[in-house]
Amino acid sequence: MLAPPLRLLRLLRLALAAFWSSYLAPTCLWLSALPRRPSSLAAPAKATPEDSTTTTPPPPPPLVPLSVNYHFTRQCNYQCGFCFHTAKTSFVLPLEEAQRGLRLLKEAGMEKINFSGGEPFLHERGNFVGKLVQFCKQELKLPSVSIVSNGSMIKERWFKHYGEYLDILAVSCDSFFEEVNVLIGRGQKGKNHIENLHKLKQWCQRYGVAFKINSVINRFNMEEDMNEQIRALNPVRWKVFQCLLIEGENSGEDALREAERFVISDEDFEQFLKRHQGLSCLVPESNQKMKDSYLILDEYMRFLNCVNGRKEPSRSILDVGVQDAIQFSGFDEKMFLKRGGKYVWSKVDMALEW
Numbered sequence: 415m416l417a418p419p420l421r422l423l424r425l426l427r428l429a430l431a432a433f434w435s436s437y438l439a440p441t442c443l444w445l446s447a448l449p450r451r452p453s454s455l456a457a458p459a460k461a462t463p464e465d466s467t468t469t470t471p472p473p474p475p476p477l478v479p480l481s482v483n484y485h486f487t488r489q490c491n492y493q494c495g496f497c498f499h500t501a502k503t504s505f506v507l508p509l510e511e512a513q514r515g516l517r518l519l520k521e522a523g524m525e526k527i528n529f530s531g532g533e534p535f536l537h538e539r540g541n542f543v544g545k546l547v548q549f550c551k552q553e554l555k556l557p558s559v560s561i562v563s564n565g566s567m568i569k570e571r572w573f574k575h576y577g578e579y580l581d582i583l584a585v586s587c588d589s590f591f592e593e594v595n596v597l598i599g600r601g602q603k604g605k606n607h608i609e610n611l612h613k614l615k616q617w618c619q620r621y622g623v624a625f626k627i628n629s630v631i632n633r634f635n636m637e638e639d640m641n642e643q644i645r646a647l648n649p650v651r652w653k654v655f656q657c658l659l660i661e662g663e664n665s666g667e668d669a670l671r672e673a674e675r676f677v678i679s680d681e682d683f684e685q686f687l688k689r690h691q692g693l694s695c696l697v698p699e700s701n702q703k704m705k706d707s708y709l710i711l712d713e714y715m716r717f718l719n720c721v722n723g724r725k726e727p728s729r730s731i732l733d734v735g736v737q738d739a740i741q742f743s744g745f746d747e748k749m750f751l752k753r754g755g756k757y758v759w760s761k762v763d764m765a766l767e768w
């Protein structure tokens with residue numbers, strides 16, 4: 415027989431065991447079956463000094479030079495009063511260097527190249543631009559190769575040699591009155607700019623090149639009605655620019671032109687567009703759309719930044735590569751897309767009747 419304190423202790427143990435088996439054990443099992451708080455919602459652990467060094471933001475994605483305008487020469491045979499890429503130098507890169515730069519651009523993602531000037535057909539009588547066009551289509555296999563020209567120097571034999579490699583030829587024409595073209599400075603003695611325009615349209619058709627027209631709307635042509643003539647010429651695109659001032663080019667002390675007398679208001683530009691709104695080929699470009707939405711390379715293959723209203727050059731892509739140079743281009747990719755910078759630009763994709 416157990417002593418009374420020991421009996422009391424044994425009774426207490428028996429009572430505790432009964433309580434465990436009938437109540438506490440099931441309750442613990444039920445609690446352990448409840449869903450757990452996901453780790454992502456768990457209270458954050460305190461940051462350590464080491465953590466702060468690992469949370470630097472990722473670098474911005476590289477800019478892709480999808481569509482590039484290469485103004486390889488500044489020389490021109492015309493004297494347009496509002497010209498915004500003037501003959502400040504006579505420099506042109508050697509062909510091999512220009513081709514090296516074009517290859518760099520292709521490797522960086524370029525799909526469209528536009529050769530511009532100055533007048534692209536002036537240098538080596540068009541052979542230089544012809545070789546670049548052929549190189550870009552044949553070697554680099556670019557989807558789109560185009561030229562902007564005043565059209566005055568182009569001969570039919572150029573089309574015979576190089577026409578197959580060219581997607582688009584854009585010819586500048588601001589008026590269908592010859593005296594207005596002369597007033598603007600778009601003309602040469604003894605040559606009729608409008609007759610030449612019609613001849614170029616025919617050659618484009620004959621040699622399978624898409625024909626485009628560029629017009630700069632200014633004080634001297636803003637009231638003109640060009641509907642009939644544009645319909646007759648039937649370009650794939652009619653790019654209509656509002657005359658733009660660029661300091662150092664056509665405005666300011668160190669400029670070669672004084673374009674202030676050509677400038678028109680936004681309302682005047684709107685009126686011109688309204689008059690021609692029935693033309694499906696019309697592609698309007700106001701000053702606001704134009705600014706910063708083009709990737710422009712100068713004769714040294716430097717990107718020109720127009721953000722401050724003048725053309726400030728980067729370093730040459732030939733010296734620092736495309737990605738380093740393009741950071742200083744001031745290029746606004748959103749505005750490029752907004753102004754319709756990406757369109758059907760390969761002649762094989764255009765429904766053209768040659």
Ligand code: SF4
Nearest residue numbers: 490492494497532564
């Ligand atoms: S044709 Fe073009 S590059 Fe030549 S002067 Fe006129 S705007 Fe300038």
